[in-house]
Amino acid sequence: MEEKVVEIRGLIKSFGDLDVLKGVDLDLYKGENLVVLGKSGSGKSVLIKIMVGLLKQDEGTLKVLGKEVANLGTKELNELRLKIGFSFQNSALYDSMTVKENLEFPLVRNIKNLTRKEKDKKIEGLLESVGLPQSINQMPSELSGGQKKRIGVARTLILEPEIMLYDEPTAGLDPITCMDINNLIVQVREEYNTSSIVITHDLTCAKVTGDRMAVLLDGQFDAVGTFEEVFPNAEDQRIKSFYDYNFINS
C-alpha cells in the first residue's frame, strides 16, 4: 500500500462568519504530485498554510509525515517545517538580500557546521539546477517574475524537503514562463524525490505537473482523480465550466 505523507480528515476553517473549508478530506502519497484546483478565494492557500502551521484549523485533523500539525510545539513544528518546502505565490524573496543571501538564510540557520565552501557549492548547485547561476549576486528587484519564482523554489529546496507546497506557481506569468515553471516542478520531483501539492487554477499547469487533481468547490473536494477522470467528461457544471473556460478547451 502506498505511503501517505499528508492525511487530512474533516478539516474545517472559518474566518469570522466566512466558512472557507467545510470538512475537507485529502491524502497525499509519497512521490506523487497532487494538484489542488479551485476558484480564487476557495481556500486552496489556506489549506497549505495549515499544513505548515501558519494557520490553525478550527476542527478536523491534518497529519504531515505522521504528525498532527496542530498539536506540535514550536520545536517539533520547526523540525517538521524543515521537511516541507513552501513556494509562495509572490515568491516572498527577502528584498533586502541578494539571491545568494536569500538561499543562505535558511541554510545557515538550520544546518550547522557547514564550511563556506560547502555552502557556496550547495547554493551554486541549486542555482544551476533552476537555471539561474548568473543571478547569484542580483537583488530580487532586478529579477523578472519567472526568475523570482525559480529562486523561491531554489530557496525552499536548499533544506532538501520531502514535501513541496507550491502556491499558485504560474500566477501572473506569461505562457512560456509558465511552461518553464511547470517543467521545473516536474524536474524537482524527479531530481529531489519530493511529494508535492500544487495549488493552482491554471489547467495547463495542472495537466503538466499533476498525477492527481483535487477540485475544491464550496469548501470541500468534489472531484479527486487523474486529469482525464476529473475534467473532460465532468458532469458537475461547476467543474465543467472550470474546464470549458480554460484555454485547453479552446
Added chain:
Amino acid sequence: MTEKAEDRKPLLSKKIDKFFTGLANAWNFVRRFFKEVFIPPYEFKEVVHQCYRIGVESLPLIALTGFIVGIVFTNQSRPSLSEFGATSWLPSLISIAVVRAMGPLVTALIAAGKVGSSIGAEIGSMKVTEQIDAMEVSATNPFKFLVVTRVLATTFMIPVLVMFTDFVALMGSFLSVNANESVSLTTFFVQVFEAISFLDIISSVLKALLFGFTIGIVGCYKGYNSSKGTEGVGRAANAAVVMAMFLIFIEELLVLQIVNAIRMM
C-alpha cells in the same frame, strides 16, 4: 480550538473592545521581546547591521538638527538674559537645556520620524509580501531576526546619537557665544560642565535608552501587525511615528518627575 478575539462579541462596544485588545496585543508583543532577547540563537551580525543603519545613517540629519538647535536656542535666550546683564550665563543655561531635555528629546523625535517610520514600513512590507511567513516556514524565528535585532539596535544607538547631538548642539551654541560674547572654547566648556551634574548625564542616558526602546518596539509592533496591502504599510509607518512621538513625550514627562523627585531628596 480556542475562540479568537476578532470572533468574540464585543463586551461594551466594538471600539472599546478593539482598544483593549490592541493594548493586550502590544503588551504581549513587549513581553515576547523580553522573552526572546535572552534565548539563543543570537543574531549578532544582524544587530550590528541594524546599529550601522540606525546609527551611522542617521548621523548627518541628527548632526544638522542638533547644530541648528544649539545656535537657535542660544540666539533666542540671549535677549532675555541680556536684559539682566546675565549673558555670561548662556553656556550654563544651554548646557542644562541641551543635556537635560533638548538633546534626548530632539534626537528621539528625529529618530522616531526617520528610524521608526523606516522600521514600520520595512517590516510592514515584509508582512504583506509574505516574507515573514517565508522565514517562519523555513524554521527561522522572524520575531528574533526582525524585531529583537531592531529593538536592540535602537536601544543601543539612540543614547549614542543623543551624546552626539548634545556635543554638536553645544558646539553650535559655542559658535554663537564666541561670535557675540568672545568666550573661548575652554571657558565655554568649563561653564558647561560646571552647570551639569552626574544625575543630569545619567538621567539623559537612561531617558535615551527608554526612547530608543520605544522607537524600536513601536515601529516593529506596527509593522508586524500591518495588513491590507500597501495601504496598510503606509498606515503602519505613519502609526509608528505618531505613536512613538506620543509615547516619547509621555516618557519625558514621567522621567522629569522622577528625576526632580530624586534631585529634591
